[in-house]
Amino acid sequence: MGGEYLTFVTDLSAQQTIAKEKTVLTFRKSLPPVLKQVFDYNSNSVDDEYVKLFPKHFQGKALENLVSKMNKCLQNFIINGKYYNEEWMTVGLRTFVESIICPASFVSIFGEYSSSRSDKMTEVERNILKFTDLFPSLIRGYPISILKGATACRQYLWKVLSKQEISGRKNVNGVVKETISLHELYGESDVLPKRLLSFLTATQVNSVPSAIWLLYFLHKHPEANKVAREEIERVLKESKESTSKDVKIEVTNEDLKKMTVLDSIINESFRLHLAPSMFRIATEDYFVEVAELGRTYKIRKNDKVLLWVQMNQMDPDIFEQPEVFQFDRFLNEDGSRKKDFYKNGRLMKCAFQPFGTGLSKCPGRYFAVNELKQLAITTLRFFDIELVNPQAEIKMDKNRIGLGALYPATDIKIRIRRKADC
Numbered sequence: 001m002g003g004e005y006l007t008f009v010t011d012l013s014a015q016q017t018i019a020k021e022k023t024v025l026t027f028r029k030s031l032p033p034v035l036k037q038v039f040d041y042n043s044n045s046v047d048d049e050y051v052k053l054f055p056k057h058f059q060g061k062a063l064e065n066l067v068s069k070m071n072k073c074l075q076n077f078i079i080n081g082k083y084y085n086e087e088w089m090t091v092g093l094r095t096f097v098e099s100i101i102c103p104a105s106f107v108s109i110f111g112e113y114s115s116s117r118s119d120k121m122t123e124v125e126r127n128i129l130k131f132t133d134l135f136p137s138l139i140r141g142y143p144i145s146i147l148k149g150a151t152a153c154r155q156y157l158w159k160v161l162s163k164q165e166i167s168g169r170k171n172v173n174g175v176v177k178e179t180i181s182l183h184e185l186y187g188e189s190d191v192l193p194k195r196l197l198s199f200l201t202a203t204q205v206n207s208v209p210s211a212i213w214l215l216y217f218l219h220k221h222p223e224a225n226k227v228a229r230e231e232i233e234r235v236l237k238e239s240k241e242s243t244s245k246d247v248k249i250e251v252t253n254e255d256l257k258k259m260t261v262l263d264s265i266i267n268e269s270f271r272l273h274l275a276p277s278m279f280r281i282a283t284e285d286y287f288v289e290v291a292e293l294g295r296t297y298k299i300r301k302n303d304k305v306l307l308w309v310q311m312n313q314m315d316p317d318i319f320e321q322p323e324v325f326q327f328d329r330f331l332n333e334d335g336s337r338k339k340d341f342y343k344n345g346r347l348m349k350c351a352f353q354p355f356g357t358g359l360s361k362c363p364g365r366y367f368a369v370n371e372l373k374q375l376a377i378t379t380l381r382f383f384d385i386e387l388v389n390p391q392a393e394i395k396m397d398k399n400r401i402g403l404g405a406l407y408p409a410t411d412i413k414i415r416i417r418r419k420a421d422c
């Protein structure tokens with residue numbers, strides 16, 4: 001392909017071996033062209049230090065604080081949004097989801113503008129959505145200059161992510177603050193907005209379409225909707241009494257962990273709409289064994305390797321009737337999370353990896369699942385939602401195949417109204 005050798009790895013056990021390989025098949029070495037093309041910076045040793053910041057800020061106590069922050073933001077953007085209305089309205093599901101999840105996620109991580117600057121937030125949101133729309137074209141190598149409005153949009157977001165503008169916002173997440181210090185330490189302050197734009201993009205590109213599909217499946221399948229509501233009500237009832245005056249519904253990280261039915265619905269939705277590819281580059285000749293075929297394949301030094309995980313998600317030998325949405329596919333009979341999947345009697349540890357595997361595993365995965373659960377909880381509690389045409393077959397937009405979450409091909413129409421008692 002384009003004068004380079006690319007090996008597609010579709011065999012599951014070979015994928016597993018490759019994902020674990022740390023020295024010969026590197027993930028970081030495959031990134032620089034993408035970072036330069038899309039975000040206009042050259043990867044260097046700062047990236048190694050930068051990725052080490054994530055576990056500290058997206059796990060444990062920090063994750064608990066993030067859940068509480070996200071909760072406030074989601075409810076704030078819902079209550080102050082134009083769909084919080086007792087009259088039925090018809091709107092595109094994508095339009096509705098973007099108006100909540102995009103600003104709530106931005107504010108939770110990159111901080112909030114003072115209320116007098118809320119029109120500024122609308123402008124930030126518009127530019128984030130435009131940039132995520134442009135992302136597939138940029139990553140495929142289209143020069144930014146030929147994409148309408150792209151240069152101005154990227155420059156606008158660089159300004160939003162400059163140290164000066166970040167300092168003017170409140171409640172900025174620790175990962176952003178430490179990223180600023182890291183750039184100062186390495187004398188790379190001019191690269192800060194560029195590296196932060198790649199992070200901002202990672203927080204949005206998969207979360208927004210995943211949120212659309214989650215709400216779609218929850219309202220397409222009445223049984224999934226019913227069991228999800230029952231679980232939410234049960235867990236929140238058992239949870240400690242609300243102490244916060246800032247939010248109508250209080251949800252903690254502990255509550256979210258108990259919601260295994262929601263986990264299963266989210267995973268089943270991921271299984272149907274995620275189409276990522278995971279790249280590696282061989283720094284030496286490498287031999288990979290495909291046990292099922294009894295063959296060993298050589299990957300030459302500098303060859304690219306691509307793990308194609310969507311094939312596993314849609315493999316009928318692993319997931320029976322893979323094209324059908326089954327809300328309880330990821331639940332064991334006792335209601336616990338189902339993690340083990342088999343192919344021809346053999347346990348397939350890598351059968352389902354929505355957040356990647358090995359070295360490049362998504363550092364935002366716990367936050368990502370939490371924000372989806374929180375969106376489901378708040379929308380189910382605050383709104384009545386109906387699909388305008390529940391029987392319509394919804395196709396996927398293939399534009400992002402290989403990049404992650406696919407969008408629906410059209411903006412699915414919903415009817416929405418605020419519940420009378422909310």
Ligand code: HEM
Nearest residue numbers: 202203206207210276278354355356360362363364367368
């Ligand atoms: C449904 C939502 C999400 C999905 C499905 C997802 C999936 C992934 C996957 C598969 C990768 C690895 C890509 C590769 O191997 O090439 C990745 C990387 C990454 N994700 Fe996520 N992600 C999601 C949301 C998030 C969120 C909310 C954040 C931040 C809070 C985040 C931060 C990142 C970062 C920073 C990387 C790059 C890691 C590195 O350079 O080592 N992601 N994500």
